[in-house]
Amino acid sequence: xxxxxxxxxxxxxxxxxxxxxxxxxxxxxxxxxxxxxxxxxxxxxxxxxxxxxxxxxxxxxxxxxxxxxxxxxxxxxxxxxxxxxxxxxxxxxxxxxxxxxxxxxxxxxxxxxxxxxxxxxxxxxxxxxxxxxxxxxxxxxxxxxxxxxxxxxxxxxxxxxxxxxxxxxxxxxxxxxxxxxxxxxxxxxxxxxxxxxxxxxxxxxxxxxxxxxxxxxxxxxxxxxxxxxxxxxxxxxxxxxxxxxxxxxxxxxxxxxxx
Numbered sequence: 724x725x726x727x728x729x730x731x732x733x734x735x736x737x738x739x740x741x742x743x744x745x746x747x748x749x750x751x752x753x754x755x756x757x758x759x760x761x762x763x764x765x766x767x768x769x770x771x772x773x774x775x776x777x778x779x780x781x782x783x784x785x786x787x788x789x790x791x792x793x794x795x796x797x798x799x800x801x802x803x804x805x806x807x808x809x810x811x812x813x814x815x816x817x818x819x820x821x822x823x824x825x826x827x828x829x830x831x832x833x834x835x836x837x838x839x840x841x842x843x844x845x846x847x848x849x850x851x852x853x854x855x856x857x858x859x860x861x862x863x864x865x866x867x868x869x870x871x872x873x874x875x876x877x878x879x880x881x882x883x884x885x886x887x888x889x890x891x892x893x894x895x896x897x898x899x900x901x902x903x904x905x906x907x908x909x910x911x912x913x914x915x916x917x918x919x920x921x922x923x924x925x926x927x928x929x930x931x932x933x934x935x936x937x938x939x940x941x942x943x944x945x946x947x948x949x950x951x952x953x954x955x956x957x958x959x960x961x962x963x964x965x966x967x968x969x970x971x972x973x974x975x976x977x978x979x980x981x982x
Contacts, residue, residue, distance in 0.1 A: 752797060794821040802895045809900025844896065844905055848912050854882045855916035863921040870973055872911055875965035883961035886949060893953050906946065914942035
């Protein structure tokens with residue numbers, strides 16, 4: 724309610740242009756507030772709420788085609804500059820020059836380049852939340868069934884399709900010149916939820932310290948698989964990666980390391 728009241732005051736005093744600025748300010752306020760939230764439990768994720776809130780605010784902004792074009796140009800420029808110089812190696816002015824925008828346009832949308840990066844990261848995490856919800860509808864028995872039939876698990880195929888489509892962004896943000904804070908958020912949003920969805924209800928509802936280590940172990944492993952796929956140019960198809968991901972989950976010590 725406080726946010727809506729602030730938005731109303733700005734709109735009343737600034738007119739049409741102020742309305743747009745207010746919407747942007749609200750988006751940044753919600754994103755910043757949500758980014759500071761922490762999970763209540765190691766096994767209970769709140770990043771879905773954070774990223775969904777930011778994505779909802781972002782959607783309200785990008786309905787304006789001009790704003791959508793500006794955001795797309797900034798996103799492409801951000802990716803290119805992170806690959807070339809690293810995130811700390813360029814300024815807002817560099818970003819605007821590369822995107823073909825003026826600084827005024829940038830500051831109408833974002834308070835700094837950190838806010839820009841956070842907004843794009845939240846959008847990606849909001850998209851990935853859909854896959855986490857889909858995984859919640861399946862059990863480890865379902866996964867084993869696909870393994871026995873040697874069929875790729877459909878939700879994982881969709882996940883790798885999305886990662887491929889967003890490959891340039893992931894490569895830049897997860898790379899040495901990217902944002903070291905994003906990998907843990909991605910692991911929590913996708914890998915932790917993937918493992919959680921396959922656990923028996925009793926472990927999900929009342930996890931022991933060992934269960935938390937189990938989740939961390941496999942979540943870290945799957946995060947490494949995704950990063951390696953991105954770093955090596957995503958040569959394997961999404962179907963192949965889905966088969967690999969399931970095979971790795973069921974492989975046993977001493978077993979032949981084959982797909």
